Amino acid sequence: MAITLARFSTPVSRTASVRSTALVPRSRSWTAPKRSGRSVVVRAEEEDFDAFLNKIADKFEKSENKPVVIGYSAAAIAALFVAEWLIHLPALDILLGFPVQLVGLLALPYLAIRWY
DSSP: OOOOHHHOOOOOOOTGGGGGOOOOOOOOOOOOOOOOOOOOOOOOOOOOOOHHHHHHHHHHHSOHHHHHHHHHHHHHHHHHHHHHHHHTTTTHHHHHHHHHHHHHHHHHHHHHHHOO
16 A cells, blocks of 8 residues: 555645644544553752762661672672673674663663662
8 A cells, every 4th residue: 555645745835834744644633642640750859979879878877787788789780790791792792782782771761760
């Protein structure tokens, strides 16, 4: 089925703006997609890095199982280094390098907002 430009565009005079030449079918009007009930609100806060470090230090001091927190932190850092090493192996660098980095970059803001 071939779709031609004449089917979707309306006749336009030479003085018409670019917006009036949008490729919208004449029979349908455009409606915004329906959003789910859940939304994310991002608010900017004025917090410097020292305040962030103080908050982390306070959370660490309030924790009851300090060795467990240290172990999880060390395991997370080690997993990051192992994943970085694995991704950049010569054989896997071609197959996984860019896609894995792209997925990580796209997932990072969502995970930061969701779990922070």
